[in-house]
Amino acid sequence: MTAIKESSTRNFNKGVALTSCPVTFVMEKIGGYWKPIIIFHLMSGPKRYSELKRVIPQITEKMLIQHLKQLQNDDLVHRDAQAVIPPVVTYSLTKSGEDLFQVLDSMVDWAIKNGSV
Amino acid sequence: MTAIKESSTRNFNKGVALTSCPVTFVMEKIGGYWKPIIIFHLMSGPKRYSELKRVIPQITEKMLIQHLKQLQNDDLVHRDAQAVIPPVVTYSLTKSGEDLFQVLDSMVDWAIKNGSV
């Protein structure tokens, strides 16, 4: 008789919370370890894949390409590939991506005020 | 002979990235599904445990208390317990917690601009 809770928490989340809560919406886009770091580095201008790897040495290539793809799907990052050999692929922020500056900036402000070191 | 990479990505993260990147620092504090939602609801004033549960029906009690504890450890939320029966425990934002308003606000701005609905 132990019926499943009429509204599964997990299902409810996926369906409602993610689209109705703007903060969660943002977290879905730039949450996680690496995305904000990648975005931050793209704020200073377009970068090649290998450049990103160099300025974020700790990221694995799998994580880098995976997040770059997700950021493309979310229309935060634009990919530009030149058909030359060796390949030249440049990533840059879209307008939406650039607009995240305000968000990241307020985070930095808060972090500085509240002793991130 | 497959020696472990001299500098484990994971170890490096925990040690360096988290403390040196302000954005990641903030994500560590308010990342995840529930924390921003809890903080948001405390923005409108102190709330009892049961009140929070009521306004966030989808959260499980385990998640609620767990995140409230983490928020206390991070000094974002203050817990006030009255020694009466039945227990009355009130949660409120600390100064640091209130300062997050700027961060959440900029997130909401961005979400609205970029089609969260």
Place this chain on the structure above:
DNA sequence: ATGGTTACATACTTTGGGGTAAGTACTTGT
């Protein structure tokens, strides 16, 4: 022909965040 460079892809494993379900202590209401 061998190694280097670039931008990936992919199989496999581990970690931990989050969820489920149940129990606790103490008192009030009926």
Place this chain on the structure above:
DNA sequence: ACAAGTACTTACCCCAAAGTATGTAACCAT
């Protein structure tokens, strides 16, 4: 006597995110 409310605690499970390791295609320089 027993359910109900309050603020938790605990044991267990699942899955997705993250990490490890290796492979690939195309060309160039030596």
